[in-house]
Amino acid sequence: MRRATALLGLLAALTLAASASAQETDTPPRVALPPAEGEFRPGLGVETSHELGDPLGHPLSGEELDRAVAEVATDIRCPKCQALSIADSGAASAQAMRAEARSLLSQGYTREQVVGYFEQRYGEFVLLEPRARGLNLIVWAAPAAIVLLGGLLVALRLRQRQRSADESLDTYLRQVEQETAT
């Protein structure tokens, strides 16, 4: 109980300190945004080349690169957002991922390699369109199966109705025949 109170006190103090420092400085906090291409400090960063393998495409640039980045970005889910692609999100994470995609595409990696790279890092959750395999097949097959099942039920119902209509007509005709015969 004492620990919880102490922790709450610490959090409150930190919140006050953070808001106070934010008020003192009029400028918003600097956020480490992705740098433009070639701005990475030499020798620093992360090694990804051995995980990606050799580029299977050709290095892109200019408008071709812009188009390819836009295409890849629509496939990738922004990790900080709800059901938004990194193309549609202005979040810093989405910007960083677009910059990474741009960097990889400019080195000659294909769209599949780039999407595969993000999937390797974040898991399949990062794909806006789940791959049609395993349990995901339910997602892909369910709409078609529901439409098919619905159609089948309607057809059966119509057939049943038609059959009962035919039967009542037959009964009626038999009754008419019997009455006219007498």
Added chain:
Amino acid sequence: MNRKVLLVGLGISLPLLVLLGVAFRHDPQIVDSPLVGKPAPNFRLADLDGNIVDLAELRGRPVIVNFWATYCVPCWAEHPLLVEGSRRWQGEIHFLGVIFQDDPDLIAQFTAEYGRWGPSLIDEGGRVAIAYGVYGPPETFFIDRDGVIVDKAIGAVSPDQLLGVANRMLAQPAAATG
């Protein structure tokens, strides 16, 4: 006829209810990392003082890599625990912080005030965070002596998890060294 309708209704709704029951037991915010059990992506980053830290050079000792930021409340909550952990396992486990989309000056102010548990590394462009598939801070990666990610904590790391995984990593002998 009513029985048939009931059976069809049950046939459709029961599997959906089971699916809902299973799904509600899982926090949708927690996505299992595909990196657990795989070699940690190697990085080389500068800390706030300009010192270079190369993950590959730390091989042979377990490493705890924590992605954090000053705007993240769970990061404040876990901060004292990481300070305590870094003291307890000094010389046995490396503690590294990677700044996640935050101002290095604010990080410096924070650590000056509340203590530091390891170097805070500047991840320019967030490329290391992407390589580790970080969704948001704090996320903690536990890397064993051989450079393999053995566990990951999403959100503030708990004392039980820190203690459990740290002891497990320390008990494991280095396999691939030499």
